[in-house]
Amino acid sequence: MRGTCQTSVGLDVDNGLLGNFHLSWTGTRWFSNWCKEQDLPYPFIGWVTGDNSGDQCELGTDNEHTRLAKEWCEALEEKHPEIAKLGTVLITAQDTVDLWDYLYPHGTQGNVLPLLSEEEWNRRAVASWYAILKHGIEDGDTLAYR
Numbered sequence: 001m002r003g004t005c006q007t008s009v010g011l012d013v014d015n016g017l018l019g020n021f022h023l024s025w026t027g028t029r030w031f032s033n034w035c036k037e038q039d040l041p042y043p044f045i046g047w048v049t050g051d052n053s054g055d056q057c058e059l060g061t062d063n064e065h066t067r068l069a070k071e072w073c074e075a076l077e078e079k080h081p082e083i084a085k086l087g088t089v090l091i092t093a094q095d096t097v098d099l100w101d102y103l104y105p106h107g108t109q110g111n112v113l114p115l116l117s118e119e120e121w122n123r124r125a126v127a128s129w130y131a132i133l134k135h136g137i138e139d140g141d142t143l144a145y146r
Helices: 025-035 065-078 079-094 101-103 117-139
Strands: 004-006 011-015 019-024 056-059 141-143
Touching: 025 117, 056 065, 056 117, 065 079, 065 117, 079 117, 101 117, 117 141
Parallel strands: 004 019
Antiparallel strands: 011 019, 056 141
């Protein structure tokens, strides 16, 4: 999973687990609203300026960013254990799964699968974010919001 993924969920998140995960401005709004509706904490840990100017978030050490990431992951695990489980599968399979193919299976090399439903795509996008944060908490990582 070391590539560039551009999703319609703008911030880039550089990390060792999933490569470059890009969320459009519309996507960040959708994701923030989804978390609010699900009574989850604000999802973009460490995004201080909110203006895509290169904020960095250090995970894995005992700091505020890690505490916030843990709170978000625990809240997702409690309210949506099935989505957290999807994220755990991504972490486990990180060397064999490509995030682009995971989110857009219809567009993979020669594949003629149907588009994912909006609900399923949303579940996979949230699971991907969970995997990024969980991996960072457990193994250390720097998220760079740009």
